[in-house]
Amino acid sequence: MLTIRDITVRLGGRTILDGASATLPQGGKIGLIGRNGAGKSTLVKTIIGELEPDGGAIDIPRRARLGYIAQxxxxxxxxxxxxxxxxxxxxxxxxxxxxxxxxxxxxxxxxxxxxxxxxxxxxxxxxxxxxxxxxxxxxxxxxxxxxxxxxxxxxALAALLFSAPDVLLLDEPSNHLDLEATLWLESFLQNYPGTLLVISHERDLLNTVVDHILHLQAGRLTLYPGTYDSFERLRAERAAQAEAARANQEAQRKKLADYVARNSARASTAKQAQSRAKMLAKMQPIAAMVDDPSMTFDFPSPDELRPPLVTLDRAAVGYTEDNPVLRRLNLRIDPEDRIALLGRNGNGKTTLARLLARQLDPMEGEVSFSPKIRIGYFTQYQVEELPAGSTPLELMTRSMEGKPPLAVRSQLGRFGFSGERATAETKTLSGGERARLALALVTRDAPHLLILDEPTNHLDVDAREALVQALNAFEGAVILVSHDRHMVELTADRLVLVDGGTAANYDGSMEDYIDFVLGRNQPRAEEKPGKADDKPQRKAGAVAREELKALRRKVTEAETRMNRLQEQLGRLDAALVDPAAATGDLKGLGIGEIGKRHTQVAAELEEAEMAWLEASEALEEVMGG
Structure with a gap:
């Protein structure tokens, strides 16, 4: 059992941890979560003795071995x-x-x-x-x-896992992993025999591996039983209870204040009024549940282009002419496509992304781009290489040379950089803020095709959800490389597997791919092909699997489309109420045009819901049969 007793840590004159306390169960698997900059890494460094607390103590069982990856x-x-x-x-x-x-x-x-x-x-x-x-x-x-x-x-991670410490401390362990390695790590941690404390913003990891959530907010710790989803439900319930108590107290305060104001001057009621005034003074206000403002992303909408945006015809690409990384590439990208690239790191996902971003030329075959296409390409290198001595406003002004200051400020505002944050030096920005700034820079000219290579590494859970919503509302095409399968499942409607020196459409769902990676639902040895009389059964089984994959894909595509259309409908509803407050492509439109779009999107949503219902019923029938 590891006990954190009233820990206070101050760094650079700022209090990071303020009387934080928690008792972690022995053998428990605890997910440490909190907004970027909340102090999660500071807490772990205090536990391992790298930082000396200003107050409080950490109690660790005698002879317990702690394991943590060195920087x-x-x-x-x-x-x-x-x-x-x-x-x-x-x-x-x-x-x-x-x-x-x-x-x-x-x-x-x-x-x-x-x-x-x-x-x-x-x-x-x-x-x-x-x-x-x-x-x-x-x-x-x-x-x-x-x-x-x-x-x-x-x-370093492999060495730490191999050493099998009694208390395993991990800080964002999946940041350097691809999806396949992340899935393996989750399986490994599920069966880890010691105590685990893991900092992570991966919703799936927090739902698959952990049995407690340790929430760090405003310097304090709260331990919740269960997974991340159960934590969200519990926190919402507590927030509702706190808000109800606060509202009730506020009503009492107003009632007491009103009585004091009306009766203080009258001799017959002055004593009662004085008593109520003392009661009012002693009443400690119940604070509203702290809820940081939602992180917003708002990608500018591009002008329309006729499909296709990009076509690859038997293309090859690589870095040396005699040894292409990928060959026989046949791919078409249309407006509003949502494509996720799957495959282990080193198989060529980034190489394909760079070909699509026009950073690499094809060695063979043909690559055709729409003549007026604009492409935005986001990578982790852009986050890490932002100039230290500049501000978001200076960087965006240089990137949007010739654009009026209002347009520059508007693009920054889409990604949360307004007021003082727009003029803060980049070296003072958190990892999440730097990622948002990089996204703001690559989308400054409203790209028709947005290529995102691991966009979530520096984003907390709430920011990732905001990014998912923004991608679903974005009216251009998206190519996504990510180990965050929650994001892939909610945004992608096409999967492309990069493997074996080429890239091809993957006909299954993400669930199928995860099963494949983990070796689940694979044919047993006695079911493997080899006997002549097995052929009819194998053929029937293959047909059934293909049918199941196709239906799952239809359900996923319909869900993704419904989410995107519901997001658009919400923006249109808000614009109908207040056209002046409309944002993005709705800004400046008249009420008539907004109403026309509302009718069109509502009809598309009804069509998508019908498609989802039909596909879901067909899937249930096949699985039930």
Missing amino acids: EAPSGMRTPFEAVLEADTERTALLAESETCTDPHRLGDVHERLIAIDAYAAPARAARILVGLGFDEEMQARPLDAFSGGWKMRV
């Missing part, structure tokens, strides 16, 4: 396999001693301990962890210095 990634000529094995320091020391020990009694003790800690099975366990995180056999044997920083951090 510096491993490097040198060691291989990932060697680095992971070395993480078990006891095993490493015992093996070294067994090679030099001459005392037979001590040597017996050493071998007995090696057997007790299952030391001889360790290489196989290390290899399994590395494979799960994306390292094939050849990669496990390369020197660490041959890898990028992201892959080195995967090695």
